[in-house]
Amino acid sequence: MTKGQIINAVLAFMGRDGATDDQFNELALDLFAYQFENNSPFRQFAMQRARTPLTTRSWRDIPAVPINVFKDLTLSCCAPEDAERTFMTSGTTMGGVRGKSHHPTLAVYDASMTKNFKHRFMQDHETIRMGILFPPEDIMPNSSLAHYLALATGHFGTPDSRYLMREDGIDFAAVFAELERAEATGEPYALLGASFSFVHLMDEMQGLGKSFALPVGSRLFDTGGFKGQSREPGPDEFYDQLAARFGVSRGDCINMYGMTELSTQFYDWGNETCPSVKSGPHWIRSRVINPLTGQDVPRGETGVLAHCDLAHFNIVSTILTEDAGIEVDGGFLLLGRADGAEAQGCSMAVEEFLKAAQG
Amino acid sequence: MTERAGYLPGLADGDVEWRPLEFGRADETVKIEVPVLTDAQMKALVERVRVAGRRHLKSMPVARIVDIVDRAIARLLDRDDPYRKKAEALLPVITGYDAEMVRLGLTGYLKTFRKPGLNRFLAEDFTNPGILDGFQPMAKGGVARAFGPDVLAHIWAGNVPGLPLWSLISGLLVKAGNIGKVPSAEPLFAGWFARLVAEIEPDIAECFAIVWWKGGDGLRETALLREADVVLAYGGNESLGAIRGRVPVTTRYLPHGHKISFGMISRTTLDARKAVAAAHQAAYDVVRYDQQGCYSPHVFFVERGGKISPRDFCRYVAHELANFEKKYPRRALTIAEAGDVAAWRHQEEAKALAGNDSEVIGGPDGAWSVAYVEGQEDFSPSGLNRTIKIVAVDRLDDVAPRIAPYKAFLQTVGIAAPPEELYRLADRLGQVGVTRISALGQMTAPEAGWHHDGRFNLLDLVTLTEIEHTAEAAADGLAPYVD
């Protein structure tokens, strides 16, 4: 299939809400064949796993590319210089080397984001006044999150939605002004940003003894975890604090789980209980696997998440994350980064070695 | 079934709090109860061991101690002995290691501690082992006697069955009172050995104790550490660092950190006849205890220029690992361990994708993996659990400089090379910190008297009391028979 045909097929599939397993499988295999043909590092990777489109019949058998491979290889079906946009990872998880995702067009990413965001975050709102605790897209053109938040405000924010960051960090005065205004007017308000920014904000509020009671219909959106950029509260502590500081219920605190290596995001339906159940739209499927064997772990046991995202058509659709998860009804529980094992013997393990070698 | 770990002379079972630890594999589960002592109990226990050690061990001739240990080991080697049966039944479930591998491993290891082996331990460290029993003449003049510590604390780590015996027996040989802390990963063997010795020689039954606390429990640890004269500890640098912080300055601290070992295969080994055998030995070193030992290989440096290329040697090793998987299956991995192996493998695969002639061969279900690398390769640990890297080199002589930066972590090197080369390599390896060189296939079976991490098993534990020549001479002047 050509690039145009693939894009059309993916967009059509995203519009087809009742798509069946077979239809998903068929498109996943078409994408595999497309990426196998047009993305030679990926083809080599698949060959290394002795997988070719001809020998692959289920999306579950498509070899999942470990995300750390993104930093070493140019995984793209189009020439990187032909990409409309290239998103890069922050480099925090890969020793400073940034993984790249090239997008020849953002049409698919944008369609995926908006359709899913409307359903999962906006729910019954058409628009909402938004405050963004993240730098704008023009400052961070390679950040998928910056683009994502630009789409959110552009499509679903009221015209007076605004970014609440300055170069040196959160513009606390502006945040407080927005929140006070919402309290005063009773207009529902949405505050969106990186999880660690909320921690910074709440630390500031604590220092000032501030808290708010946002109007009914208001909601909070956090994503990305703390990444060592703030103190790291446990999930229950975090959402309790959010609820207390902003006067929204934990059920109205939505966490998004996404990554640069995907074009589709997962959400929960609020964080009344943690860990919350995450799920995505019909064009992405996840497996909880043993990362070594690639086999599904028995349902209910902890494994590592692998995702097959049909919207990520240009790079690789099927990736193996470093995130631990458990499959549950309606989605999966996200348990954070899969940590290294404790030493069983007196032989040195990689992690300890790296630590020791760095002194 | 429930088995109680530890050995607590003077404490009745009923007076101690027991904490259950569950172990399981396939459809077998075992419940082990480990003792949790109060501060006061620990203190009393240490005192009891100190007093008993002084009274009974210090006056016992070392030959008698050798005899007692030899008898205990003989029982552990006897496959009909109840302790041996228990070890064969429980250790595979607790550690997850293949039962046959545990059985053979135990026998090979325990043989090290029969009487001839024990005498070798003594001979290695003392020209005249009688120095442990009384004052002996010194080459420089005068006489000296070696005294073991009143209380020797052992902090053991890891799940390799029987490992605590090495230091515990060393402690007994120098007549120390011994308190050993067993790890949660294998809490049983040391306690069994202690009970056996107590059965064989009730006179010294209170000269040692085996305790437990949860790893990292600084409070309980401190209670023991401040009472000990010498502290021997095993573990990762982090925990060793933490222990160091708790050991009083005046106490001798002997840490054994995690180590990396590797192998070297000379081109002379790589002919049509010997290469397969060498691959078998190399794979055996990898398989033994799933690379959890400090002496387990992480890398094999294989020399180019033989009839069999390093690449084909790598493939021989792959097949040998596949064979061993059928004979001694690898223990089941937790998801975290599987993740570590997968991460290592993915990293090696990525290198192969980068197109530098690397390759990765893996068994089905990831039971073993071999990575082949050419050229300059950073020295780094394997993913453990039967993951091994074969690095092709032009000359084995080039290896030593490459590993020199890792001096602090190096231990064993298994070498297959002709004599002249063996000595030449050993010289270079010794200079960069390698402390043990063994034959290929013998990396995981150190011989009796091995100087663990290049140190003295017994000598490091004792203090010498010297009567200098002048004192002797002066005493002579005061003798009743003086003319």
Next chain:
Amino acid sequence: MDFQDKVVLVTGSSRGIGAAIAKAFAGEGAAVAVNYLTNAEAAEAVTAECRKLGGEASVFQADVTDNDAITGLVDGVLETFGKIDVLVNNAFRPYVFDPENRRMFWELDWSDYQTQIDGALISTHGLCKAVLPAMKRRAQGSIINIASDLVARPTIPYHDYTTAKAALTGFSRNLAVELGPFGIRVNCVAPGIVYPTDATRGTKEDVKDMLIANTPMRRIAAPKDVTGPVLFLASDWSRFMTGQTLYVDGGLVME
């Protein structure tokens, strides 16, 4: 027997025993590389049948006596299927089996022998060598060479043909020793006369009757009879067998 995810290369599989072997593998879910020399149409037909049987298949034209062609064949199979788990060396040089008009020893020149030996061994040697890197890289593989029961019991002394097949079994045993340490197995399947194939279509009824009379199972092999032992030797069920020859002739030869 499950050959899902297994890749099988069968030389000379557009017709006869080779086609039967290809289809049998496909029926168990394998991906089959159907090699042919001239008859593209027949090869395509076999491929179509393989797919119908639930397997995957692709055709690969190659003269397996030509080393360059062999390299191209193996590269092509690897590119298409990603690996080669099983190699069946089935192709052989055409030979006329005619008991009445066969050539007597004194009518044969060395060049007749040489032709047959080349026919049986050049392609096998070339293919084994060509698939080796891919099999070594996975520390596994099964090579099956199609010999003949005439080697053990030359009911009719087709000197040149049988000598060549005997060389093939010797070749296979040596290779089995060499490749065992790599986890690669080499075995032979030695059918009796198989009817009907292009090579045996001319076999007279009385010859067949004579063979049947001496065969405990009281019939002559059909192409399908050969496939079972080939699949067995390709499978994990025979994972500890190498250097063996399985006779498939209804018990005519017993070893």
